[in-house]
Structure formats: C-alpha cells, structure tokens
Amino acid sequence: MVSIRSESVTVMPIERKDGTYALRLCLNQGLLTPGMTRSVMGVMEAHPGITLRATTGQRMNLEGVSKDMLDEVVSALGSSIPKCPPGVSVCPGGELCKYGQQNTRVIGDRLLEVIKANGPYPFKVKSGVSGCGMACGLSFVRDVGLVGIAKGWNVLFGGSARHRAAPGLRLAKGVTDDEALVIIEKALIYYRDTAKKGERIGMMVHRLGHEVVADALK
Ligand code: SF4
Structure with a gap:
C-alpha cells in the first residue's frame, strides 16, 4: 500500500476570473490523511463561502x-508552492x-519518481495507471499510461484527451513493473530531448x- 507522507497539506494558489483564489491540494494518488482532512474541514467551517471541488486529476480545489x-x-492547511509536482491518476x-x-499504487509511486527524475520536460506530463483494460485511471489518453493485463503491463505513450483525442502509442505489451518503468524512462528522455517547447507528447x-517514434524507442 502506498504511504502517505505528510499530515500537512501543500497547496498551489490559482487566481480565478473573479479575483478569488482556488487552492489546489497537491495530493498524491488522491489520498488524504485524517489530519489533512481535518485541516480542510476546519478551513471550510471557519469560512462558509469556501467550497471543495474534485478535479479530474485526482486532486481537490478549495474554491x-x-x-x-x-x-x-x-x-491553516500547511504551505504553498507555485506548482504542484506532476500527478499520476491511479485507479484502485x-x-x-x-x-x-x-x-496500481506502488507502481504509481514508482512512475512518479521516474517522471520527476527525468524532467524538466517541454510541457506537462500527465500519467495514468489502471489495473485492467477498463482503464479507470485514464491510461489510454494520458501522456504516459500503464494498463494491467493478466501477464503484466501494457505501456502507452502520447495519449491525448484534447481536441485531437487519441490513445497513446503502445510501446510494450505484458511487461513487468521494472521493464515498464525502464521503457517509460527511455520514452520520457526521448520526449525531453526531442519535443519543441510547449509540445505535449501526443x-x-x-x-x-508513430513509426518514427516507435523505431526510436525500440
Ligand atoms: S481500471 Fe479496472 S482495476 Fe482499475 S478500477 Fe477500473 S475496473 Fe477496477
């Protein structure tokens, strides 16, 4: 089971159109400890206009x-940083x-370490880990995706849920945890060194x- 590292909440302030701020809770895999939950509840009770809203990336905003x-x-929550570290969407x-x-949880943490270790990248890297092909972790349309099958992991690279929505390129089928992470590391380094600034992997x-990228990552 993944470990939760802190009782205090790290937040990223985001200015809204009306001049108020949202505070993005920089959660790991969407998990909150009792202490973190108490801090969030305390803020909402002290300030009735503040609401809590789930994000698509398994985080939450205090709006x-x-x-x-x-x-x-x-x-009252903990501390603030200009940008939350990259997140991984991880299904149960x-x-x-x-x-x-x-x-999914341990490999989700390991994947996050690989992503952090090889940046900075030309643009954001969103990733998803799903325990089966139903892909509740949005793995097919994340920049980096892992999908569990009976024999291991399928590795996806460059999926997108934006205007040119498409599943990622499948780099491997039925590989172990370690093999999947080695493949992803190589792919992320290729992205870091090849893409234009502001260009997502997809x-x-x-x-x-597809052929050029698949050949380069063989
Ligand atoms: S992707 Fe599969 S394992 Fe994960 S929550 Fe969905 S159905 Fe369950």
Whole structure:
C-alpha cells in the first residue's frame, strides 16, 4: 500500500476570473490523511463561502478564497508552492477492485519518481495507471499510461484527451513493473530531448509520426 507522507497539506494558489483564489491540494494518488482532512474541514467551517471541488486529476480545489484571507488559509492547511509536482491518476487496481489484474499504487509511486527524475520536460506530463483494460485511471489518453493485463503491463505513450483525442502509442505489451518503468524512462528522455517547447507528447508523436517514434524507442 502506498504511504502517505505528510499530515500537512501543500497547496498551489490559482487566481480565478473573479479575483478569488482556488487552492489546489497537491495530493498524491488522491489520498488524504485524517489530519489533512481535518485541516480542510476546519478551513471550510471557519469560512462558509469556501467550497471543495474534485478535479479530474485526482486532486481537490478549495474554491472561493479571497485575496485578503489567502495567507491565513494557507497557513491553516500547511504551505504553498507555485506548482504542484506532476500527478499520476491511479485507479484502485488489484488491491481493491475485483476486476483488477495488476496492483496500481506502488507502481504509481514508482512512475512518479521516474517522471520527476527525468524532467524538466517541454510541457506537462500527465500519467495514468489502471489495473485492467477498463482503464479507470485514464491510461489510454494520458501522456504516459500503464494498463494491467493478466501477464503484466501494457505501456502507452502520447495519449491525448484534447481536441485531437487519441490513445497513446503502445510501446510494450505484458511487461513487468521494472521493464515498464525502464521503457517509460527511455520514452520520457526521448520526449525531453526531442519535443519543441510547449509540445505535449501526443503532439510530438503526431508531428513525427508513430513509426518514427516507435523505431526510436525500440
Ligand atoms: S481500471 Fe479496472 S482495476 Fe482499475 S478500477 Fe477500473 S475496473 Fe477496477
């Protein structure tokens, strides 16, 4: 089971159109400890206008924080940073879900370490880990995706849920945890060194062509 590292909450302030702020809770795999939950509840009880909203990336936003209460709310929660570290969307996987063919949480943490270790990248890298082909971790349309099958992991690279939505290029089928992470590391280094600034992985694959990218990553 993945470890939760802190009782305090790290947040990223985001300015909204109306001049208020959202505080993005920089969660790992969407998990909150009792202490973190108490801090969030305490802020909402002290400031009834502040609401809590789930994001698609398994994080949460405290919405409606006025500028004059920003420092007070941040210190009640923990600390703030300009940008949350990259996140991994991770489904419950084989540990919890009856359909799961692979466990997701430990490899989700390991994947995050690989992503962090090889940046900075030309643009953001979103990733998803799913314990089976139903892909509740959005693995097919993430920049990097892992999908559990009976014999291991399928590795996807360059999926996109944007206007040119498409599943990622499949780089491997039925590989072990270690093999999958080695393949992903190589692919991320290729992305880092090949893409244009601001170009997501899927855009790079579209520009260069599937065959070129697949050949380079053999
Ligand atoms: S992807 Fe599969 S294992 Fe994960 S939550 Fe969905 S059904 Fe369960």
